[in-house]
Amino acid sequence: MPSAFQVHASDNVATLLDEALEGAALSIVGPEGNRELAAREKVAMGHKVALAAIAEGDTVTKFGVPIGIASRSIEPGAWVHLHNCRSQLDERSGSFDLHTGAPGDNAHG
């Protein structure tokens, strides 16, 4: 079973330690022990999955601190990345390619 790691008890996302396919049962390893969660979609290793529903405008929390704001509502088990979470500091990265991270806003883009 693929696993995901939750750093802090107040986090609403966990980081995938393996790749999870759509519908896969995920083992969430966290500060309060292990539990299971179904992945709503394919999530790659190193990427994040929502542990609970996150409403648009709410804080995405990892390490116990805000790492961004939900730019649309996020379901439990969904992939959390550039398409639904934006930086509070860096407005540019929200437009980067969801899969490659490549910028499309520069002269050669």
Place this chain on the structure above:
Amino acid sequence: MADRTWQGYLRPDGRKGIRNHILVIYTVECASFVAQEIGKDEPGVHVIGFPGCYDNDYAIRLMLALGTHPNIGGVLCVGLGCEYTQPHRLAEAIRQSGRPAESFFIQEHGGTRSSVEHGKQLLQSLRARANADAVRVPMTFADLTIGAECGGSDGTSGLAGNPVVGRVFDRLVDAGGTAIFEEIVEMIGLREVMTARAATPTAAEQLAATYDKMLAYCRAVRQYSVAPGNFAGGLTTIEEKSMGAFAKSGSRHIQGVIRVSERPPHPGLWLLDSVPDSHFMQFGYTNPNDTEGIMDLVAAGAQIVLFITGRGSVIGSAVSPLIKVTGNERTYRCMIDDMDFNAGRILSGSLTLDEASIELMDLIADVASGQPSKPEQLGHREFFLMYKHQNVPSLEAGCHA
């Protein structure tokens, strides 16, 4: 665990060391070969120095901070004879700290062979005096200053390696000890998170000013810490990437900011600012490799430095033992001779963060008691120092005093 005690070395300034090393300092690259030969095959002798012929106040302050470090019992300064940095003035300043110190110019002792022989003789007498002067006293975590540095990071560093060190820092601070973290260039986006952790309004001002200088520096040298590959790897925002590095600071209040070669004025958690100040020559990049960052932490008085790596690293440190922590189980297995602590067990769920931090505290106490860390067992004693400019009013006199 937090009440562990061990025998340390009491220094005349009241600080306590966990080693009684002898330091050989060369004052120009031209003297480095002779200095290295003097220290070769000598147990407990570490060699450091500055390569430039033209002097640099930052470098002199750092060498003095290491020469008077609590892990050092005696110092030999070796110069060629035509450089700006003066070995006899370094030795004099170190003697004023109550340590035996000697110095000589190679040009006054013939060539390589006679200088190495002369240096070896001086080393014998320095070691005899350092052993005779040694005052053994009990030490606890309250007497420890510990630094944290990361290098060769991977996805596990932010998830396990840095958080376990952060938890150790919390325990150290709660036990009355001193914890220092640096690498502020990796903390872009965390201005509010950092200032919210300030212990006092003054500390908040220091943290904000240090952050703003760092951002100006990064813009000037075009050094930013996030790249497309980070996003492809799963990091969504710069705040997320920065928090992975900042996690090693733990959760306690930050007492303030110190600059390179300054010591924290009182126990607790401190940020070390190693970023160069704006200067007419704009010289000095902020630490170009892990070893310079480690030396900055040691110069602040750290008797032990925790080094967090994911991909793996094979460095050690002059003056203070380096303890290597990895969050990557594969790296731990592949580099078992170099890695001290396997934090990867947190990710596999076989150990909680709390349990891991208790185990790491015990390892720190073992190393403080004299058990060699893995890099020490392998004979590592890396050192690196280059030109840099920093305004440090509290230390501006340096060895010109």
